[in-house]
Amino acid sequence: MSADPLDPAPAARGRRPAKAEPEGYTAAHLLVLEGLEAVRKRPGMYIGSTDSRGLMHCLWEIIDNSVDEALGGHCSTILVVLHADSSVEVRDDGRGIPVDVEPRTGLSGVEVVFTHLHAGGKFGGGSYSASGGLHGVGASVVNALSARLDVEVDRGGRTHATSFRRGVPGRFAGDGPEAPFERRTGLEVAGRAKRGVTGTRVRYWADRQIFLKEAEFSYADLVARARQTSFLVPGLTIVIRDERGLPGTPAEHGPHEETFRHDGGIGEFADFLSPDPPVTAVWRLQGSDVFRENVPVLDDDGHMTVTEVERRCEVDVALRWGTGYDTRVQSFVNIIATPKGGTHMAGFEQTLLKVLRKQVELNARRLKATGKDDKLEKDDVLAGLTAVVTVRLAEPQFEGQTKEVLGTAAVRPIVARIVERELTAVLTSTRRDEKQQASVLLEKVVSEMKARVSARVHKETQRRKNALETSSLPAKLKDCRSEDVSATELFLVEGDSALGTANVARNSEHQALLPLRGKILNVQKASVADMLKNAECAAIIQVVGAGSGRSFDLDAARYGKVVLMTDADVDGAHIRTLLLTLFFRYMRPLVEAGRVFAAMPPLHRVEVSGSGRRPAEVFYTYSDAELRQLLADLNRKGRSYKPIQRYKGLGEMNADQLAETTMDPAKRTLRRVTIADASAAEDVFELLMGNEVAPRKDFIVAGAARLDRERIDA
Structure with a gap:
């Protein structure tokens, strides 16, 4: 007869009773993080890390909000200032964050944006047709991770201002994050703005309770991002100013400022990225198409309803081939870099290979590509390619807050159709310059294909060689015996x-x-x-x-x-x-x-004479400064030395000297x-x-x- 699991008899027969549930463990012990508390508790979920990379990610979030205004045609200038007090400020001349009261929360638009996760103007409300910030957590996350954040908005002829301390709204009675703070909601009118002037100014101090002590803003990364953005948004002026005076930076001896503006767009960007002489000119492949998708939409009653909406996806690709074999392809979605690609890059790369394969097949006799192995592969096509791939669409789906991979499936066929149509038109063009460039390009990709096939055949041949065959290594090589x-x-x-x-x-x-x-x-x-x-x-x-x-x-x-x-x-x-x-x-x-x-x-050999119990010594120096320092030390100690030997070449050294200074792993110094x-x-x-x-x-x-x-x- 089987035992009843609820029968206590087994315990009486010598088996240990089941462990009793811990007393006092109730729902009250469950921690519920509300609002921005979750951000402070788990910052890595939102910004990736708490080192310099995470610090820069916060800055990108604020800058991208201003860039989104520029994408909509409402902003022409963005100023980023790295202040000497470790704060950073971002100014723009956009429309300004709304200052009126949001009816559902009873808070001003500024407070909603900076204190509520997943709140903003990019959720399909019509404020932005294409933007970089899609999750609505950027500004609020930066606010939560800041010891102090100040916001000023010029709108309606007035300057509205408020401050936050680690996400809590209020007022500071002084400068810096250590000033006395009074908790208070609402905006205050800090002054009057000129008629027609609008814009937003955000200045914040990163919270060192969250970020590592060694984390700091990278001026080089900031300049690279500003230059990149100015290419992606033609006509936008971005000014970077560094007032920190850090050693090793351009601002070491005083404030340093750089301005970026590129009206040529991504065509100019592709030229900038190109590392080698051109085989083709920069070709622009542009077009747009619509697709439909089901998305949750907020209705008039405040409820989310799944609705089918029509989206427009704009595709703009700039590409050129050079004489080298390195590949430089950068992709963007609404000016947000997607270094790990996504659906837009999948459509681009597959179609690129498809179109060039077709053109090689059509010109196989002229290109002498009629062998059974003469089929282009992805690496053959990408050799020497420099390309900038951009798509713009409303509410793209990214994988994670860091937005490194685009996941919107409908973008892939749209990019494929546009690239196939436009690139085929260029490669089959009857214009003299484009026809000539297309011919040289096809010859290049075919030569890459043949080099790859030859390398593979050579590798297979080498593998088939047996140990009895003679080596084809140069006769002047003095080889070693070890095979490790x-x-x-x-x-x-x-x-x-x-x-x-x-x-x-x-x-x-x-x-x-x-x-x-x-x-x-x-x-x-x-x-x-x-x-x-x-x-x-x-x-x-x-x-x-x-x-x-x-x-x-x-x-x-x-x-x-x-x-x-x-x-x-x-x-x-x-x-x-x-x-x-x-x-x-x-x-x-x-x-x-x-x-x-x-x-x-070494450059010098100094042989020091022995005296008394002190034996003779030999010193090697590697620079004139090191030699002067050594001689000064010897003179101070009263030690005499023989005439200094100056090596002009390796051949002047004896074998034991060369081994001791340059070749012996136990004594030498190598520079990696x-x-x-x-x-x-x-x-x-x-x-x-x-x-x-x-x-x-x-x-x-x-x-x-x-x-x-x-x-x-x-």
């Missing part, structure tokens, strides 16, 4: 003279040497074909063993570290720059993985080459090694005063 990639190092050595010394100084178990004859080709100017014809460049790519360009396979690299070992002089620095240009342009994943290093050979900012790095390489001579001349002239003439070998 994580432990091996390839030294690119300047000159054959240094090779002999380095060969004796190295650990042949895990250190390989490849000598370079003089200065390699400047690949920033040269074409891919010229680069591959250059013996030194080809040897480096062959020895590294991972391919080049888009076909570069980091996992196939034969060495764990690549060390550039050049002389510590001007020529050595030039050779190092040329090598870094090669790695940056054609083997960038190796740099991004932190596997490229620059050796640091990183790409902290790929865009800035690209600009620097283009400045130093590109085709434009005038900017390089200006750079040299500007830095001439800092040149140490003693380091020039002449």
